[in-house]
Amino acid sequence: MKPHSHAKTVAPLLAALSLALLAAYPGAARAQSNEELLKELRELKERVGQLEDKLKAAEQKAAAPAPATAQWGMTPQQVQEFNRIAVKTEALEDNAEAMGTKGLKISGYMEPTYIYNRAQNRASFQFLNNVANDGFNYDNSYMGTLALDFQKETDNGTRWRLTLSPNRGTDAVIGNGGIVQEASVSVPLGDLQTRMIAGHIPDWSGYEYLPPTQNKLITHNLLFDFTLPTAYTGAGVELTRGKWITKAVLANMNASKLPSGEKAPVLAYRVDYARGEFQGFGFAGVHGKAANGVGGTKNTELHLFEVDGYFIRGDWTVQGQLSLGQQKRAAITPDPETGALRTAQWLGLSGLAAYKFSPRVEGIARLDWLKNDKHGGGLLGYGADPRNGIGPAIVGRDADSGELIFGDAEKGATRTALSLGLNYLYDLNTSFKLEYRLDRANVSVFEQVKDGSFRKSNSLLGAAMVVKF
Template sequence: MKKLLISALIAGLPGVAMADAKGDEIAKLKAQLEALQAQMQQLQQAVNAATAAKAPEADDGNAELKQRVAGMEMKVDKLTTDASEGPIAGLSITGYMDPTYVASRVGKSAGFQFVNHSNQYAYTNSTFGDVYLDIKKTFGVGPLAPSAEVSILPNRGSGNNLLTSGGSSSSGNNIINTAIINFPLSDTTQLVAGLMNSFGGYEVQQSNQMNTITHGLLYDFSDPGSYVGAGFNWSHGSWATKFMIANEQFHTNPNSATDSGTHTHSNSTPTVTGRVDYTMTSNLDIGGSMNVGRQSLFVHTDANSKADGTYGYQGTSNSAYGGYYFGEIDATLTGTDSVYNAELDYGRLKQGAWNGGDAVWYGFSLLAHQKWNSEWFGRMGATLRYDYLNDSKNGGGGGGIALSQSNGVDGTNGFGISQACFNSSTVNGTDCSGATRQALTAALLFYPTDQLTLKMEIRHDWANRNVFLRSDGNYRKSNDIFAAQAVYSF
């Protein structure tokens, strides 16, 4: 307002300068200047009064804003406290769903499998087609915070398919897949205890981490399964080590069994298992694992049994258990859009073969996976895997290979002795060799979103014996399957 009045005054001065400089006119000019100064004072007083009148309203607005900010700060503080100290502090729930379609040529079967309850483990019906939940609770923050983690696979996990709580007939109906307590002692060492998957091989159990739909022959039939026990994890620099003392695989408590229907035995010998990994470069890992212990043997009798009521093979001679020895080495090479895996296995189960001798199996697996961006389908990938597993010694058996007690064959998975040899044998097939198995798998993967993966797979399995059971009751040397899967992770 002052600037406006001064500008008006200056604008009028030239006219005054050009007027006649007479005394009365000068007096009039002074009177006008005094009047303008009086008006300026009045305007200044009015401005000051207006500012003073608005101040209380501004203070009221600021007070209300301060109250709202303080309330929001209290809410943030409470959420922060709950996140670090409340019941949900350190709690995470992740998982996936993976409905799967499988068509098998030898069995002339096709259809979707998802959350259907089945405790028969097969390469066409293993850990896929279920809901997976991983629930983890961390008590505190930082590398020294203890944690407890439980994974649930109600229809396809170890609890439903493989775990037993006593005799072999008590398997199934357990939704727990793994349950692990982790207690760090330092930045490099943690104590672990509970139910956990074995350390063997390059393959993982979870469908959302696999580059195929089905597992390889070594994962399904050679590598050890789940263990209940305690041990430690240690890592330093390029080295990482895992060690555990446990029950025999798949047993949630010390096992007892009866051999030949007359003697009861208890397996009190713990299994010792461990793994070592060496990271050679940022993308190359070389590792290996071993297992030593005692393992349950099959017991069976039938009309062709010996006079004492037993076959005298499949471990039924003097004990229900045999010494178990397994070792493997594996390597993983990871690129920006590629993964290459290799694994070599060897296992032995004393008196665990079909004819009562030692079961011996060995094999290898090779896998290559490549991703790329396509113009039509966006992000996609392709996988090729080859598996070889020799289980011929003493008629086969051992490891994850369970042969029929009546005819020495697993017709679903293609292991054991041929029925032609069994029928022509004069000693119930004990002189027959087991099958050597191979499998070639090709998969195509699509990644529409970060959470969704679509997979298609064709797989050809074959053996050097007629061991795949057809729907008409006959056996053949090979089988083909087609599978499709949608995996949604959350």
């Protein structure tokens, strides 16, 4: 029976019950006055009304829709906060897209460095020193640098990168004096695994990287400093096929613009294969015409090739590299009969091993060997150099002109370098480095600035703090 039909029957039933009681007990009815009877009837009517009100309230509660329940166990206050955060997030995304910061990543690093060089009679902090004033040498290289890196990827997969490094960037090293380390774009062609790349691109050869955040020691190996290009300015492709990554460009090598009379770019390429999670190998090459250190302003034919590999697992890191190259008209010593400039050739090896004694402390050892004895030597962009130990044996300098006086001018130096270092990871953004390096040659090619003599070896001690974000 429905609640409202039950309520309508309550009053007649109570009235009939009252009449029955009066009939059964007539004496009691006569004993009561009319006033008392009316009072009892009014109370009974009031009680019936209360019961009817309760039944109506129950009907309204049953008919009303149930209030919305919180989802996922959230309270109404939590749902309100969630909605507020969602609206704010959408507003931030819209603002980032309107401001051009969507997909933008900003990072950077700096490396204040201290170097002691025995042959140069110098112990000094070096930080942001101008490469134009001191040149590019193994005792300064890219040390003491600062960089700010901007990377952005658009919705269609185009990547844009600008890395700025005052005084110590690749643009400064190649002689432009700018602050650009890298300025490149990568545009997908059909899919994200096939890309066109263009711009000012740092060299990708070898197992060592340019930034101090990716280089375990302070100095770089002999092959990095003296047998590899600095940067390319040009365009090419990048292909990713499974475990293989291939990059190739037609570009100016170590020049943002070729001089008048030069028209031929070089072909530069890099191929990497990740054999597994812990190991892989790669090779790189450059073929074409480029400037040389002794042949005047005209570019000459150059061929470079290197292969490198790595094994990184647990506490161990092992890396190695083999490089060879040659360049026409780049040898230090000309033909003794005709005076013609001859081809420079070199062959080099570098190996590095590192072991983590603890999660924070790592020991590193690196050994380099560079054979460069043909026609008096001559490396990529370098002639005879008593600071870096390149060229034939040196017996002194001319008293009037200051020019170097060679011993056997036909035989260049074969160089070695042993580096021992420690890294201490202070926190996720800061590390401290310490390195001792011993450079040697089979002939006397290191000038002792203090007394003007020449020796077969030189020692270097370095310390650096690398901070990144």
